[in-house]
Amino acid sequence: MSKKYISMIAGILAVLLILSGCAGESNSSNESGGESGEKTKISFMHWRGEDKAVFDEIITEFEKENPDISVEMNIYPSDQYLGTAQRMLQEGSTGDVFASFPGAQFQSLQEAGIFEDLSGEEFVSNFDENLISVGQVDGKQYALPYQLVFNMPVYNKGMFEELGLEVPKSWTEFQEMCDTLLENGITPIAFPGADIGPNQFMNSMVMNNAPDEEIFAKLLSGEEKLTNEWWVKTLEDFQLLEQKGYIQENALGTNQDAAMAMVANGEAAMLATGSYHMASLLGLNPDLQLDLLAPITVEESEAVYEGINTATFMLAVNSNSEKKDQAKKFIEYLSQPEVASKYANETGQHLTVTDVNYESEALKNTAYWIDERKTRFQPRYLITNAQVEDAVLSSIENVLGGEEPMAAAEAAQKIVDENRE
Structure with missing residues (x-):
């Protein structure tokens, strides 16, 4: 092969390499964006x-x-x-x-x-x-x-109908409903304490104990305290749920998948999370009839809110x-x-x-909850200080773990005082 022929081939290859390099730069530019028409x-x-x-x-x-x-x-x-x-x-x-x-x-x-x-x-x-x-x-x-x-418990509506249960309108009626479920071998509330904890359930438990929507802003300003009646009563209500067996044993060690399984298989009547778990529950058991139910922790005449959004x-x-x-x-x-x-x-x-x-x-x-029921915005999200939020939630977990409500409230209030805005 002549030197002239070899030189010509080398020149062609060089041109191809340059063209190939230009094409590569264009593709890269298309991914990152740039001139008009590029991705x-x-x-x-x-x-x-x-x-x-x-x-x-x-x-x-x-x-x-x-x-x-x-x-x-x-x-x-x-x-x-x-x-x-x-x-x-x-x-x-x-x-x-x-x-x-x-x-x-x-x-x-x-x-x-x-x-x-x-x-x-x-x-x-x-x-x-x-x-x-x-x-x-x-x-x-x-x-x-x-x-x-809607951050309030999902309940098995079909089960309620079979047992002749109606949605309770007071704390007294709520306890009577839970007693009837227990008598029929059903755990009233599946509580996923291991991963979700009281993050969702605390909202409906506190909504009527402290109907003032500025309650946590006042807590952060020092105008309110966790040792006041509204929060101590909320902790006492959680204590009652645990002591009466209205939530399952080892609730703090139960994760959300296990809690959902309890509701899906009929072992429990309510899931203490929210509407966002309804699709998952129906995926586990398509025959379930589901609705939402917030515990009313006061007597009917004192109730201001019906649920949480x-x-x-x-x-x-x-x-x-x-x-x-x-x-x-x-x-x-x-x-x-x-x-x-x-x-x-x-x-x-x-x-x-x-x-x-x-x-x-x-x-x-459940769309009727949007327009037909009186709901309030989730109280937990109105706690704008993360350390205070942790203290509030931990006080519930401590009560479920056996601590007395006032002692748990006092410990949490100390953290609030350290982080007050």
Whole structure:
């Protein structure tokens, strides 16, 4: 082979290598975003691993409608999310769109300047204005709650009908109902103390003992104390549940899967969590008829509230993101009624989006709680100091573990005094 021929082949190969290199740079740019027509990848960060399948489907459809945007979902366990979300969001490398819990996490993120102001976005009008105030500060909308959860026990409605039981309207009637269940060999309340603890159940237990919705703000300011009657009575009510056997033995060692199994197989009548577990219960036993029931811890004439609601899974845009326009497009897509309906029906969640079409029987049968019952926002989320929240919850666990209510209240109040705002 001549030197001239070899030189010509080498030249062709060099040109091919240059062209190949240019093509590689173009593909890389398409992934990271850049010039017009190129694909921008955004991160969607949240804690609900149980929603991954439906979000995968929604993201696929979103990407079809928005071919210039791709969505990478980053899911973390809820406890890890509470502990590390702020650091990750401040770095800006993840969570262009992210979800926030109400209460202490929302306040912490807001004070750190993590939330982009969404007040002027048209898609805000897709949400029920009465249900999104928890994402507002000084009249500005920083986050949009997506889920409407009822944080009160789920109960086996079919079992109640078989035993001739009605939903109790007072603390006396609640105890009579529990006694009837025990007489029939049924544990009244399955309590998942090992992982969820009293986080949800405390809300309906305190709602009428302290009907003042500013009670925890007053606790943080020093105007109220945990050693006052409203909280000591709440601890006494928890003690009564444990001493009378209304919750299962070793409640503090029972995880949520075991507690759900107790309700699914008819061993227990109520699950001390909330509406977000109804879909899982029906997955374990499709024949269950379910509804919601909040213990009324006072006499009927003194009751102010019938249940608990929480607008949560608060959608937000990271102020540190370089892809805010694309992030807003994704939230806008999630707030469309047909997309929200898909999410609601496949996850068993009520939502804050207007015009959602609920198809599942469980959602249809409990939708009356949205408009027809007097519920209050979850009190626990109004404890904006994380250390105080831990102290409040620990006092319940300590009582369930055998400590006297006043002693548990005094120990918790010491922590409140150390962390008072």
